[in-house]
Amino acid sequence: MSKLSVLPKADLLPILSRAALFRDFSPGELIEVLEAGQPRCIEESSFFFQQGDPASRLYVLTDGRVRLSQVTVDGQQVILRVIVPGQMFGAIGLTQPEALYPVSAEASEDSQALAWETGVFRRLCENRPGVSFDLMGMMTSYIQEMQDRYRELATERTEQRVARALLRLAAQLGRKVEEGVLVDMALSRQSLAEMTGTTLYTVSRLFSKWERRGVIQTGRERVVIVKPHDLVQIVEGLAE
Amino acid sequence: MSKLSVLPKADLLPILSRAALFRDFSPGELIEVLEAGQPRCIEESSFFFQQGDPASRLYVLTDGRVRLSQVTVDGQQVILRVIVPGQMFGAIGLTQPEALYPVSAEASEDSQALAWETGVFRRLCENRPGVSFDLMGMMTSYIQEMQDRYRELATERTEQRVARALLRLAAQLGRKVEEGVLVDMALSRQSLAEMTGTTLYTVSRLFSKWERRGVIQTGRERVVIVKPHDLVQIVEGLAE
DNA sequence: CGGACGGTTGACACTAGTCAAATTGAGTGG
DNA sequence: CCACTCAATTTGACTAGTGTCAACCGTCCG
Numbered sequence: 001m002s003k004l005s006v007l008p009k010a011d012l013l014p015i016l017s018r019a020a021l022f023r024d025f026s027p028g029e030l031i032e033v034l035e036a037g038q039p040r041c042i043e044e045s046s047f048f049f050q051q052g053d054p055a056s057r058l059y060v061l062t063d064g065r066v067r068l069s070q071v072t073v074d075g076q077q078v079i080l081r082v083i084v085p086g087q088m089f090g091a092i093g094l095t096q097p098e099a100l101y102p103v104s105a106e107a108s109e110d111s112q113a114l115a116w117e118t119g120v121f122r123r124l125c126e127n128r129p130g131v132s133f134d135l136m137g138m139m140t141s142y143i144q145e146m147q148d149r150y151r152e153l154a155t156e157r158t159e160q161r162v163a164r165a166l167l168r169l170a171a172q173l174g175r176k177v178e179e180g181v182l183v184d185m186a187l188s189r190q191s192l193a194e195m196t197g198t199t200l201y202t203v204s205r206l207f208s209k210w211e212r213r214g215v216i217q218t219g220r221e222r223v224v225i226v227k228p229h230d231l232v233q234i235v236e237g238l239a240e
Numbered sequence: 241m242s243k244l245s246v247l248p249k250a251d252l253l254p255i256l257s258r259a260a261l262f263r264d265f266s267p268g269e270l271i272e273v274l275e276a277g278q279p280r281c282i283e284e285s286s287f288f289f290q291q292g293d294p295a296s297r298l299y300v301l302t303d304g305r306v307r308l309s310q311v312t313v314d315g316q317q318v319i320l321r322v323i324v325p326g327q328m329f330g331a332i333g334l335t336q337p338e339a340l341y342p343v344s345a346e347a348s349e350d351s352q353a354l355a356w357e358t359g360v361f362r363r364l365c366e367n368r369p370g371v372s373f374d375l376m377g378m379m380t381s382y383i384q385e386m387q388d389r390y391r392e393l394a395t396e397r398t399e400q401r402v403a404r405a406l407l408r409l410a411a412q413l414g415r416k417v418e419e420g421v422l423v424d425m426a427l428s429r430q431s432l433a434e435m436t437g438t439t440l441y442t443v444s445r446l447f448s449k450w451e452r453r454g455v456i457q458t459g460r461e462r463v464v465i466v467k468p469h470d471l472v473q474i475v476e477g478l479a480e
Numbered sequence: 481c482g483g484a485c486g487g488t489t490g491a492c493a494c495t496a497g498t499c500a501a502a503t504t505g506a507g508t509g510g
Numbered sequence: 511c512c513a514c515t516c517a518a519t520t521t522g523a524c525t526a527g528t529g530t531c532a533a534c535c536g537t538c539c540g
Contacts, residue, residue: 150318153394220538429520442495
């Protein structure tokens with residue numbers, strides 16, 4: 001089912017213009033940026049880059065879904081972030097040219113991105129002082145999110161964290177369907193466990209419980225949130 | 241014991257010049273920056289700002305120790321970071337002028353800082369394109385640290401996380417003493433628990449065990465690391 | 481058709497949290 | 511200087527919440 005037909009550059013323009021980073025670029029500048037980038041196509045479960053590779057490029061996803069994850073020394077995965085089209089990732093080399101990627105970027109379905117050599121991108125930014133400010137703003141937001149999630153991981157029960165993860169995913173890539181809101185990506189129990197610091201068994205048990213109550217509907221790598229409000233209650237610890 | 245005598249501005253210069261942010265400022269520029277800032281003195285267990293305050297200033301600590309922490313809805317504290325002299329904190333308002341501080345900054349001993357109105361600081365930076373780049377670099381490093389710590393919290397046992405926290409603190413504010421390396425701040429079991437997502441009871445039990453083995457020496461709000469290598473082994477899960 | 485993979489469920493173990501009670505130690509004021 | 515107070519700490523007893531492991535099922539896909 002490999003739908004790996006490369007998108008023509010013309011189709012990338014509207015995606016780039018949706019990216020927060022380029023919001024105050026003129027159409028002409030956007031085209032300049034676009035031309036400086038290299039399109040990359042990656043099929044499901046391949047990598048744009050892996051933890052430990054030299055951080056020579058930065059990416060903006062144009063199609064698909066990408067998981068940013070770390071592996072521990074004993075092989076456990078931890079998913080730090082899910083990237084959707086329009087979002088940047090792998091920007092570490094921008095400020096630290098000698099760095100290695102501290103995470104892996106794995107396509108969870110066939111995906112496409114634009115890639116820029118960090119040096120090239122740095123030069124593109126230098127002419128536009130607003131861009132580094134926008135970049136800082138994006139980093140600041142991400143820092144806040146990580147701090148919130150750190151606090152949650154440090155203080156909340158597994159059930160609350162999994163419920164939260166579902167709500168976050170729904171906000172980021174929810175799609176309205178008849179039964180409720182579908183989390184629009186392949187999402188196994190294992191993946192969700194790796195996002196929340198638990199095991200696939202615990203996620204499976206929680207899903208069973210919630211499904212019995214009609215809060216969600218699940219299938220193979222598929223979750224539909226039927227009653228978001230009930231998930232919010234679980235997050236707030238008011239469950240049962 | 242309040243040693244809250246305000247440091248003269250002259251004494252602040254070498255501290256500022258140590259700050260990573262100002263590393264390529266000329267002495268003249270440093271003085272300009274210094275003059276634009278307001279000195280702030282805070283006594284132990286008071287706050288430079290609290291979670292929820294308008295993020296109108298950013299700070300560089302010039303003396304003392306500051307804990308950045310969040311509280312959960314049910315009142316639990318989570319310590320995200322310890323600030324030592326030369327480090328910046330509270331910079332969120334720089335890119336998001338309308339934001340509220342997402343953390344509280346509490347002095348864990350009598351402390352002093354320089355504060356700048358975010359607008360003033362922004363103007364100082366605009367003349368120096370390198371500064372926003374350095375800021376981005378600092379943010380990138382912090383993001384990496386948070387990601388690492390998130391992974392640790394998600395995958396490691398309490399014992400490993402506490403050992404890691406001690407090693408991190410030793411790296412940041414260790415001071416050589418006869419018995420080993422002293423963590424140079426008031427550090428209660430409770431604080432360490434709030435840094436590692438556990439309880440003061442568990443930290444106390446770990447300390448007892450480690451002290452019996454001669455790995456550390458502890459006192460009231462005081463920890464000396466006697467055998468750092470043993471802590472490293474605990475972190476790596478090779479203990480017992 | 482068969483294998484691989486995702487998922488479910490039960491039995492069990494164990495880490496680490498909770499609560500209670502006692503102890504230590506530092507700082508304070510008479 | 512000593513008694514007093516309060517916070518920090520220690521330790522034991524108990525247990526809830528989750529992880530671990532094993533067995534099994536269903537389904538997708540080659």
